Amino acid sequence: MTTPLLIRFVAEARELLQLASSGLLALEKNPGDEAVVNNVFRSVHTLKGSSGLFEFVALTKLVHAGEDVLSAVRAGQLSLTSELVDLLLDALDRIGAWIDDIEHKGRLSDGADGVSRDMTAALRGWLPALPDASGPAQEAPRRAAAVEILDVDWLARIDEAARLEAFRACAQGHALLAIEYVPVEDCFFSGEDPVNLMRQIPALHGLLLEGTEPWPDLDTLDPYRCALRLRAISAAPQTSVEELFRYVIEQVAITPVAAHQLAVLAGEADDNPVYEDFVEEARDLSAKGDWSGLKNRTQALLNLTGSTLFAASALRWLDALLDVPAPDPSQVAVLIAAVIDGEAPPLPAPASTVVSASGRQERTAVEAGATVKSQSFPSSANPASHLSPIGREILEAQRFILESLLKPEMFPGQIGSIRRTVANVISGVMEKADCAAWSAACDASEAAGTGTAALAELNRILGSGAEVGAEVGATEIAQADASATVHDQRQAPARILKVDQAKIDTLMNLIGEMVVSKNTLPFLARRAENVHGSREMAREIKDIYAVIDRLSQEMQAAIMAVRMLPVSEVLDRFPRLVRDVARKLGKRVELVIEGEDTAADKNIVEVLSDPLLHIVRNSLDHGIETPEQREAAGKNPDSILIIRAFQEGDQVVIEVQDDGCGIDPAKIRAAAVAKGLMDAERAARLSDQEAINLVFAAGFSTAASVSDLSGRGVGMDVVVTTVEKAGGSVALNSVKGVGTTVRISLPLSMAVTRVMMVEAGGGMxxxxxxxxxxxxxxxxxxxxxxxxxxESFVLRDTIVPLLRLDALLGVPQPLWFGDADQEEAVLVVKINGALTGLVVDHFREGMDIILKPFDGILSGIGGYAGTALLGDGRVLLVLNLKELV
Amino acid sequence: MPISFGKNSIVLEGECTVEEALPLLEHLQSHPKSKVCMKGCVLAHSAVLQVLIAARPVYSSLPEEEFMRRWLVPALKGAQ
Structure with a gap:
């Protein structure tokens, strides 16, 4: 979890999921409620939209399917049954789990793509058929269905060396996958490159590249209509393959392949007496279980045999098969027979597996099938079965019954029930041959009246399932693990608490009060010492004061931190805005945002929003020139607009800097005179900076025409008013032809104001x-x-006007008896950029206060910013000098 | 241009992108006897490969890049 956007997405997604699921539950009770349908739809729709911002294809696809279903429900094409609600809720739960994954790991769990595809297909299956069957909604389930019926006959067409390689990989414990990818016809236009996508398949052990249909005449070939069918074998985990194909997962079918399916023999037949000797010897060795001896013989004969011969092919497979320490005897037997038979059943398929006949050996395939049926081999270690954990448990229970509980008198009934139970579990999961073998074993058991045959077969099923299931089941286990961790993580999900701002404000006020009441303690200490004469008491109070002071300061900082927001809250929308406006104006602008994580109080950040908008618009509209003008002026046609945020002392500063044409002071002077703001003589006396500052004056606009962006004369003065109201200031710096910088400074927080206390009016x-x-x-x-x-005085060679605070406040002034040595306490203040001296009676200390603006009937009184409570209970009036002077 | 067309030859070199498919097809249509040299080709877009598979030209040399040599040459030669 790195980006704030992602953090927000997670929080928002949880909320939306919550809304959607409670809505769905309500709908189940009352399916006709349109408002709820709309709500649910909107939640899912929003979720889809925001998930699209991230690289979570699986999630987005699933949400999209949910949205489509809900859309059909909303349109009345689909009624919301409990099953559908279940499915939708399942999907929502799945998404919720993924959201947890995203929060903790920043990505979806492994296998998400496959899960998403299945759930998406299930959801889309509910959609009413559209008249136009080519729509994507129809495409997906059709393709998904292909997964189950994937035909792997094509394996034989992969060259033998590659198949042998895959076979060996499989023997080393890698599960093999057959991948079939039929890209949509217009895939080249969406930037797909199917062949080079296949190139990225990890552990690739075979690739077939074919046309989906016979190639047309070259003159009618459309090079940009994809008519390829791509097939591959890979020894990589299914999840990583799904991950690779995540964007086209609905066009891809993936199915596990058993190793023996690869072993399709081919070659020229020949007749060589050597084979007979070999076969005799090989059978002998194989009966003894001397696999390494057999391997030596095989390799020896292989060296003597022409590599294109059928026998050589059989020997190569035999060699590969013998790589394993304990090869399957039945497979070995079939391969040994194949060496001499030449055209013999090329398929060393053990009984447990369905024999897939390759096209070339159709003639013999029938025989092979027949052999399988009649012989009922002990099964190989590889029947491609994958029992679910529950299925396994059931089978083990049956085995337990067979082993221990079987009583002769109850045997006929029990064996029947066991037979049915096991058959139910394995049918569909295991190969047909396994089911047949089970049924045969039960027949034998029933005939014999003992459970031995059935028990042996059941042991085999369970045993083999354990070995084979391992790799294939790995996905399931991984998923189970994932869901377990998800469950753990759900115990303590990091939550974002949304709190009404008013509550935080209350807290803020309370801590403010506390700071103030804390300030009474020093008074109390002084009182204890002076009035009650207890020094010790005074010292203890001071000690306690120190502790409370520290705590309250920490508390205040903590509450302030709650209110702090990064300025990116406001800046985030500018890239889009600048792009749109620049396009509209035909200007080329590059926006650079710096320091977007500078934090400030929420109110301050919110105050910034509108002024910034004005300033940026002004820059784009008046400041930055068109590319032609810029080129004519010898500048880069691409202008740069920088929005820079940083902290400076206790102020947060935002600068908007452009490299546009700048402000021409002469123009401003002329405009000021034309608008009657001042006479020509006074205008001429203004310094350039003063002239530029005139743009802050109300009703001032120099733009030749009023555009819909800015220039209505309500620009900069509004900016200044807004910023000053929040206790900040605006400064403008511009050099003609070089650019303009507008600088907004705002206090970091409006909560605490630092003031200096002065005494005036005789002790007030x-x-x-x-x-x-x-x-x-x-x-x-x-x-x-x-x-x-x-009155005025000279301060460092500058004449500073002098005002008396008493006079400003209407308090009678103390009399002065002409003692020239008496000193005046003068507070030099800066108001509207000009220095002014303010005569007060005495200076007092500075302090932090919580400023409370006047309200009620007092709010109309000018000259005061508000009040604050002092430690000794007195009320401090805080002056607003701008209004006063 | 990763594909250069000679009088009787077409040479594919380096990485052939999707844009190359159309000129390649047009050249093969107008010069069906052209021999294709793919020795220096290390990556070809599916669309390019599709044109070659459909056209089945005579190859004067085959790609030497590992993946193409191993898995794509059989398809190019139409061995299947």
Whole structure:
């Protein structure tokens, strides 16, 4: 789980799944409820949409199938039966398990592609048949059905060397898979390259490339209509093959192959007396079980035999078969016979397996089949059976009954019941020959009146199942493991708690109150010392204060962290927006976003959204030129728009920087005069930066025409107002012809405000937001100069106007008796970019406060930002200097 | 261009992409006697292979790349 998008997807998917399943349950009770149908459909539809963002093909396909079914239900083409609901719920559970996998491992569990294909086919099976049978909904189940009936006759057409290789791989314990891939005709247009997809099959042991139909005349051949059929043998696990074909899984059939199916003999017949000697000797050795001796003889004869001969083919297979320490005697026997018979049954298939006849040896296939039936060989170690764990348990129970419980008087009834039970379990799972063998063994047992024959056969079935099932069953086991882990993980899934913002705000307020009440402790300590004369008490209170102070600070930080969001919340939509707007305007813009994980308080991030939109639109519309203009100006036709977010002190800063035409101060001056904002003389006196800052003035727009993007004159002034309301500031920097940078600074959090307390009006306390304060100075009264009614003083060669806070607040001013040495406490503040001196009575300490804006009837009073409670219970009025001055 | 057409020969070299299928087919249609040299071909798109399988031209050389030599040559030669 790396990307935040994925984390959000997981959370959202869980919610949607929950909605869908509860909706489905409601629907089962009341199938006619359209609103619920719509809800369920919408949930699944949304899930499909968002899953498409990721590489979870199996999941998306399954959700898509579910969506199609629900869509049919919604359209009234399909009624929602309990079976269908079961199927849908199963699918939802499966998806839920995958979502858990995604959360924990970042990917789907192994085998997901196969599971998805099966479930998808099952779901699509419910869809009503459309008149147009070529639709994808029809295609999928048809192809999926091919999996079961996959015919593997074509194996014989793979060259013998490859088959021998596969056979040896199988003997070493690798299960073999036959893969048949018939790409859709237009697959070249969707970028598929079927042959080179086959190239990637791991452990490939054979590949056939054929046309699906006879090739047409070269003149009528359409090179871009795929008419290929691809078949392969692989010794790789089924899951990895499915993974490889995940995009075309519905066009692929995969089936396990038993090794003996590969052993199709071919070659020229000849008659050589040597064979007879060999066969005699070989039978002898084989009867003794001297496999290595037999192998030596086989190889010796093989060297003497022409490689194209049928006998050589038989010998090669015999050689391969003898690679295993304990080969199957019946298979050995058939191969030995094949050496001398020349045209003998080429199929060393043991009794347990169905003999598949290759086209070339049709004549002998019938005989081979007959042999199999009549002889009932002891089965090979490889009957390609895969018992389910439950089936195995049932069979073992039957074996137990046969072994111990069988009483002579009850025998006829019991053997019948055992016979039926076992037959039910193995039919369909095992090869037909196995079923036949079981039935024969039961016949024998019934005739003999003892369970011995049946028991022996059952042992064989169970024993062989154990060996063979291993590889094939590995998938099942893996799945069982996976579901087990899924189950474990479900015990403690990482949950995201969605909380109403108001609750967090309440917490925030409460912690604020606590910080304030904590501040009463130092007062209390002082009181204990001064009033009650207990120093020790005072010290203890201070100790406790230190602890509570630390805890409350940590708590405050923790609650603030809850509210912190990365600015990417806002920035995420810009790539799309910039692309669309740039296209519309015919401009070429490359957007670069930096520092998107910079975090800030939720409110701040939300405040950023609209101003940023204005600024980016402005840049695209007015700042960045068309490619032609840019080329004419000698710039790269692709412009670069950078949105950069970073933290600077306790401020979060967002810069939007373009390399466009910049703002021309001369134009701004002219526009200001034309709009009557100021006279020409004053406009001429403005510095370039001041002129540029005029774009922040209300009702100012220099764009020649009003476009639908920007330029209606409600641009930058709205930006400034919004940002300032949130306690931030906007700065604009522009160089004509080079580009423009707009910089928005906002406090990281609006929750805590740092203020400096000052005393004015004869002992009243006021708070002044720290961000306005430039410095504090004390100047002698003699340095205060009066210019008409206004006072001012010189601070480092700059004339700074001087205002008295008492006067601003309407408090009577203390009298002054002309002592020129008396100093004034002057707070130098920066308001709207200009320095102003504010005369106060005394400076007091700075502190962090939780600012509470006025509400009720007080909210109309100007000049105040709000109030805060002080530690000693007094109310601190915080001034809004911009309104006041 | 991974495919070059001579008077009586077609040489496939390197990686032949899907775009090559049509020119190859057209050349085979107009010059059916052309001999195909695939010695240097290491990767051919299915569409290219399909044209070759359908056309069954005479090969002056076969691909030497492992996968193609092992599994695709029988199909190209139409041995099956």
């Amino acid at each position: 306390l006021f708070g002044i937001p720290m961000e306005h304060i430039a410095e504090t100075v004390r100047i002698p009264r003699s340095r205060v100069k009066k210019i008409k009614q206004s």
